[in-house]
Amino acid sequence: MKLWPTSRTARRRLTILLAIAPVLILAAGLTLWGLSGSISLFYTPAQALAAKVEPGQAVQLGGLVETGSVVKHPDGRVTFRVSDKEASATVDYQGDLPDLFREGQGIVAEGVFDAGGVFQATRVLAKHDEKYMPREVAKALKDQGDWRGDGERPAYDKP
Amino acid sequence: MITELGAFALALALALSIAQSALGLLGGRRPALAGAGEGAALATFLAVAAAFSALIVAFVTSDFSVANVAANSHTAKPLLYKVAGAWGSHEGSMLLWCLILTAYGAAVAVFGKGLPASLKSRVLGVQGLLGVLFLAYTTFASNPLARLIEPPIEGRSLNPLLQDPALAAHPPFLYLGYVGFSVVFSFAVAALIEGRVDAAWARWVRPWTLAAWSLLTVGITLGAFWAYYELGWGGWWFWDPVENASFMPWLIGAALLHSAIVTEKRGALSGWTVFLALAAFTFSMLGAFLVRSGVLTSVHAFAVDPTRGVLLLTIMAIASGAGFALFAWRAPALAPGGVFAPASRESLIVLNNILLTAATATVLLGTLFPLIREAIGGETVSVGPPFFNLTFVPLMALALMILPLGPLTAWKRGDLRRGADQLKVAAIVAVLAGATAYVMVSPRKAMASAGLALGFWLIGGALTEAAVRVKAFRAPWPEVRRRLTGLPRGTWGMTLAHAGLGVFTLGACFETAWKVEAAEALAVGGQLRLGGYELSLDEVGTVDGPNYLAERGVIRVTRSGKAVCTALPERRFFPAGRQSTSEVALCNRGLDQIYIVLGERRAAADGGPAWLVRGYFNPWVQLIFLGPLLMALGGLLSLSDRRLRLAAGNRP
Numbered sequence: 001m002k003l004w005p006t007s008r009t010a011r012r013r014l015t016i017l018l019a020i021a022p023v024l025i026l027a028a029g030l031t032l033w034g035l036s037g038s039i040s041l042f043y044t045p046a047q048a049l050a051a052k053v054e055p056g057q058a059v060q061l062g063g064l065v066e067t068g069s070v071v072k073h074p075d076g077r078v079t080f081r082v083s084d085k086e087a088s089a090t091v092d093y094q095g096d097l098p099d100l101f102r103e104g105q106g107i108v109a110e111g112v113f114d115a116g117g118v119f120q121a122t123r124v125l126a127k128h129d130e131k132y133m134p135r136e137v138a139k140a141l142k143d144q145g146d147w148r149g150d151g152e153r154p155a156y157d158k159p
Numbered sequence: 160m161i162t163e164l165g166a167f168a169l170a171l172a173l174a175l176s177i178a179q180s181a182l183g184l185l186g187g188r189r190p191a192l193a194g195a196g197e198g199a200a201l202a203t204f205l206a207v208a209a210a211f212s213a214l215i216v217a218f219v220t221s222d223f224s225v226a227n228v229a230a231n232s233h234t235a236k237p238l239l240y241k242v243a244g245a246w247g248s249h250e251g252s253m254l255l256w257c258l259i260l261t262a263y264g265a266a267v268a269v270f271g272k273g274l275p276a277s278l279k280s281r282v283l284g285v286q287g288l289l290g291v292l293f294l295a296y297t298t299f300a301s302n303p304l305a306r307l308i309e310p311p312i313e314g315r316s317l318n319p320l321l322q323d324p325a326l327a328a329h330p331p332f333l334y335l336g337y338v339g340f341s342v343v344f345s346f347a348v349a350a351l352i353e354g355r356v357d358a359a360w361a362r363w364v365r366p367w368t369l370a371a372w373s374l375l376t377v378g379i380t381l382g383a384f385w386a387y388y389e390l391g392w393g394g395w396w397f398w399d400p401v402e403n404a405s406f407m408p409w410l411i412g413a414a415l416l417h418s419a420i421v422t423e424k425r426g427a428l429s430g431w432t433v434f435l436a437l438a439a440f441t442f443s444m445l446g447a448f449l450v451r452s453g454v455l456t457s458v459h460a461f462a463v464d465p466t467r468g469v470l471l472l473t474i475m476a477i478a479s480g481a482g483f484a485l486f487a488w489r490a491p492a493l494a495p496g497g498v499f500a501p502a503s504r505e506s507l508i509v510l511n512n513i514l515l516t517a518a519t520a521t522v523l524l525g526t527l528f529p530l531i532r533e534a535i536g537g538e539t540v541s542v543g544p545p546f547f548n549l550t551f552v553p554l555m556a557l558a559l560m561i562l563p564l565g566p567l568t569a570w571k572r573g574d575l576r577r578g579a580d581q582l583k584v585a586a587i588v589a590v591l592a593g594a595t596a597y598v599m600v601s602p603r604k605a606m607a608s609a610g611l612a613l614g615f616w617l618i619g620g621a622l623t624e625a626a627v628r629v630k631a632f633r634a635p636w637p638e639v640r641r642r643l644t645g646l647p648r649g650t651w652g653m654t655l656a657h658a659g660l661g662v663f664t665l666g667a668c669f670e671t672a673w674k675v676e677a678a679e680a681l682a683v684g685g686q687l688r689l690g691g692y693e694l695s696l697d698e699v700g701t702v703d704g705p706n707y708l709a710e711r712g713v714i715r716v717t718r719s720g721k722a723v724c725t726a727l728p729e730r731r732f733f734p735a736g737r738q739s740t741s742e743v744a745l746c747n748r749g750l751d752q753i754y755i756v757l758g759e760r761r762a763a764a765d766g767g768p769a770w771l772v773r774g775y776f777n778p779w780v781q782l783i784f785l786g787p788l789l790m791a792l793g794g795l796l797s798l799s800d801r802r803l804r805l806a807a808g809n810r811p
Contacts, residue, residue: 008498015501020513023554027517030550031524038545039528041538060541074764076680076771095678096391096758096771100738110543 040110044084048113055115061089062108070103082109082119089113093121100126162225165213166304169254172206172261173298175199176290179264183284186277187352193280197268200283203290204258204265211245211258214303218245224310227251227303233316233735235706243327244317249451249467250303252330256447257293259331259338263367264290267342274363281349282342289341292474300470316735319707323389329381333405336375337443340408342367343415344440347433348482351489356429361422364436366798368419371439372412373794379405380787391741391756393676393775395783398547400455403526404446407519411439414515416794417508425505425570427496431512434490437482442519444475455529500572507565514558521550559613559664562657563620567627581627585619600673610668617661625654649800656793663786666750669779678773682763689774692753693717694726696772699757707731709742712757712770716746723748728757750779 005011042060043051053059061082069081078097081088091109101107101124111121179199186193214227218241223229231248232241246255264286271279297303320326346364350356382405387395396402415435422432449455452468499505525542532540563585567578593612597603626632628650629642675690687694695715702709709729716723726744733739739759746753758771 009495012498015506016509019506019510023510023513023517023557026557027521027550027554030553031521034521034525034546034549035528035542038549039540039542041540072759072761074680074762074769076678096741096756096773 042108044087045082045089046084046086048089049087053113055113058110058112060108060110061091061119061121062106063088064106065101065103067103082107089117089119091119091121091124093124095124097124098126102126161213161216162222162304162306165210165217166302168206168209168213169294169298169302169304172203172210172257173291173294175203175206176261176287176294178287179203180284180287180291183280183282183287185284186280187284187349188277190276190280193276196280196283196287200261200264200268200287203287204261207254207258207261207294210304211254214245214251214254215242217304218242221314223312223314224307225303226305226307229307229311229314231317232314233706234313235735236316236322237705239324239327240317240322243321245303246330247317247321248303250297250301252334252451253293253297253301254303255330256334256338257290257297259334260286260293260341261290263339263342267345271363278346278349278353278360278363281352282345285345285348286341289345289478292478296470296474300467313735316706316733319731319733319736319738319740320389322706323385325381325385326389329378329385331378332374332381333378336371336373336378336412337405337408337446339367339371339374340412340436340440340443343371343436344478344482347436348485350433351485354489354492356422356433356493358423358426361419361429361432362802364432365416365419365423368412368415368436368439369794369798372409372416373791373798375405375409375412376787376791376794379409380784380791384784387780388743388745388754389740391743391773393674393754393756393773393777395670395780398525398544400526401450403522404449407522407526408439408442408446410515410519410522411435411442414512414519415439418512421505421508422496425497425499426494427499427505428509429496430490430493433493434486435512435516437479437486441475441479441482444471444478448472448475449526455526497571499570502568502575503573504565504568504570507561507568510561511558511565514554518551518554518558521554522547525550556610556613559617559660562617562660563624566624566653566657567620582620582623585616585623588619589613589616604672607668607672610672611665614661614663614665614668617664618658619661621654621658621661624657625651647800647802649797649802652793652795652797652800654793655796656790659786659789659791659793661786662782662789666779666782666784666786670777670783673778674780675776676774678758678771680758680761680763680769681772682765682767682769685769685772687772687774689753690776691718692723692774692776694755694772694774696770699768699770702729704731706735707733710757710760710770712772714744714755714757714772716753716755724753726753726755728755730757730759747781750781752777752780 005014040058040060042062043053044063045061048059048061063082063084066081066083066088071079073079076094078093080091082091093109105126108125109119109121110123110125111119114120179196182192182196182199186196217225217228218232219238221228221232221234221241227248227250231251232244236244245251264283267279267282267286271282274282343364346360346367350360382402383395386397415432418428418432418435421428448468448471451471454468525546528542529540532538563582564575564578567581568575589612592615593608596611597605597608628646629639631639677687677689679685679687681687681696683696683698685696693716695717697713697715699710699712702711709731711727711729714726714728716726724746726746728744729742731740731742741756741758744755754775754777756773758773760768760770763769
């Protein structure tokens with residue numbers, strides 16, 4: 001049996017298939033590998049407690065910054081507590097907070113829990129747009145029934 | 160009064176674009192109607208331009224009885240940002256989208272003299288249909304010219320992060336790119352209606368693709384540059400959903416640019432080219448939906464409105480659904496086109512297209528994965544840079560590796576060994592450069608060094624290709640000179656774009672791998688070490704801006720005692736929106752930049768005031784922005800090639 005077809009169109013199809021297949025396999029393989037290893041799960045403090053997140057596992061922690069919990073240390077470190085009304089977690093962050101970071105506002109911190117249960121953040125995100133809070137935080141609060149709306153938008157800004 | 164005229168012009172534009180689509184589509188068979196379709200396309204554009212001017216006037220005169228102005232402007236804002244405020248909101252940006260959409264329609268009517276009458280008429284008809292969808296959305300669901308019953312005395316001002324020159328220009332360029340693909344989409348649908356996709360069609364599509372892709376490149380670069388210096392994080396690409404949304408049409412556009420060449424020169428891949436033409440604008444619309452609906456959490460999405468996301472999704476479903484349904488119906492009838500050997504330029508371009516589309520698919524999956532996961536009831540997840548580094552980067556690296564071989568391989572049946580032979584010098588230079596970087600630059604990074612080698616490989620490949628074309632080093636000087644001046648501009652455009660990609664790769668790899676970061680809370684007189692540089696905070700003063708108050712640090716940068724520059728980073732507070740932003744100070748050092756952010760004031764250990772000063776040393780960072788500009792320049796240079804001028808395009 002001849003493996004290489006004689007018809008021109010069949011040959012061309014086979015060539016194209018031979019070119020596409022390895023790329024597709026590579027892309028699919030990389031994607032699966034990437035999705036298994038490098039996505040980070042989002043937790044609110046209560047969910048993180050319930051899920052028993054292991055120290056050192058990269059996750060995102062979201063919630064509201066507790067009023068009065070922000071401490072700015074002279075060495076540049078900042079600590080604050082993030083809460084979801086059920087539980088709260090201490091976040092330790094070395095760096096400049098986003099311009100829209102405020103007490104009482106929703107934020108998302110990326111990082112790991114250390115052995116003592118303190119969240120060591122590598123990045124803290126607050127939305128640029130002060131009207132909304134991060135979607136995950138809003139959803140988590142809604143799921144818990146702690147949602148009190150986006151805040152009243154002024155009359156002239158109603159869609 | 161002007162606002163009402165503008166609102167009327169917008170409604171008129173909707174009516175005119177309905178006429179344009181009807182006349183254009185019918186005009187495909189009845190030439191008598193085709194002229195009227197062209198007239199309607201011009202009139203639609205003028206009407207939208209009138210509406211847009213009315214919005215600009217409302218912004219410049221701070222007419223707070225217009226809801227959109229009240230929400231996004233402020234009397235104290237500088238004029239540039241009053242004008243830019245017109246597209247800083249959801250409603251205004253959709254009007255800008257419509258303006259550009261109809262401008263492209265008018266451009267086809269004016270510049271498409273060489274097109275066959277029936278094709279031109281149908282293109283205008285399809286463009287008119289797209290206009291109907293978006294104008295109806297703007298008029299009924301997101302009218303920027305709506306009035307308020309009780310106008311406020313002062314507006315709420317534009318988000319201060321958007322008050323920046325690069326970001327004032329970013330949306331127009333981005334939309335010129337995004338919406339430019341609408342013309343390509345219309346050409347594809349018109350060709351499917353006619354049932355004919357040939358070399359001439361590909362030649363007419365190419366200039367529009369080139370224009371859209373080049374402008375999109377500029378738009379994305381401006382956005383990346385803005386993120387780089389306005390956010391104060393020292394990064395320029397975060398694989399954020401909003402960034403990915405603009406990047407996917409760019410990748411598909413790049414694939415389309417190349418496959419259209421094959422269709423033009425060899426008549427092959429016609430079905431695939433049409434498919435990409437439909438996909439490019441689909442990704443543009445997907446981008447508009449992702450950015451505007453806020454369905455994905457992004458660090459820099461502005462003017463989002465979830466309630467209207469559904470409408471945008473519907474528009475996308477209608478337009479692309481119809482386009483792809485037509486494709487499924489008509490594509491099997493398209494002529495198969497020329498054959499080519501496995502070793503030929505066509506094959507290499509096919510490989511390029513496969514890699515680019517696979518890369519786009521991974522970006523798409525990574526961007527939408529949180530939504531998919533949530534829809535099937537899983538936990539909330541976020542897909543970050545590690546995923547994209549793992550999937551996108553290897554696929555693109557493969558594409559970059561084969562890139563220089565393409566232009567050196569002949570059409571139909573080429574000789575890969577000959578191309579490889581010609582690229583020997585480029586390969587040696589690349590490997591040497593990579594090895595040097597691995598040995599010399601500390602800390603040692605193998606992947607980044609390989610990336611640098613790849614960048615040199617691309618630049619070397621582009622230069623080699625140009626040298627081969629002009630027969631440099633092989634022919635006597637007069638002939639080389641004749642060839643230098645005689646080569647078509649399209650060829651130089653390609654060389655420039657490919658070299659630009661190499662320049663970008665160099666910058667991206669070097670900056671990402673070897674940037675140095677340092678941060679410390681400094682009192683006045685304090686010092687911070689950043690690599691080989693010393694940053695000393697000499698004083699902090701206050702500055703009164705037009706609509707902000709700022710603290711400005713005077714930071715002296717020295718290197719082993721010698722003065723390098725004085726940086727003046729600011730921390731601005733905008734009373735109108737009660738927001739503060741940081742204004743980064745940049746010191747250029749050749750290709751490198753020293754990037755300094757003045758953080759917020761805090762108490763030092765001794766109780767006195769201190770400021771968190773953050774410094775980055777970003778080596779070769781300028782190449783990251785220079786590279787894409789070279790690519791865009793290459794695209795525009797190709798566009799000016801005589802072969803692609805539409806008037807000269809009426810050859811068979």
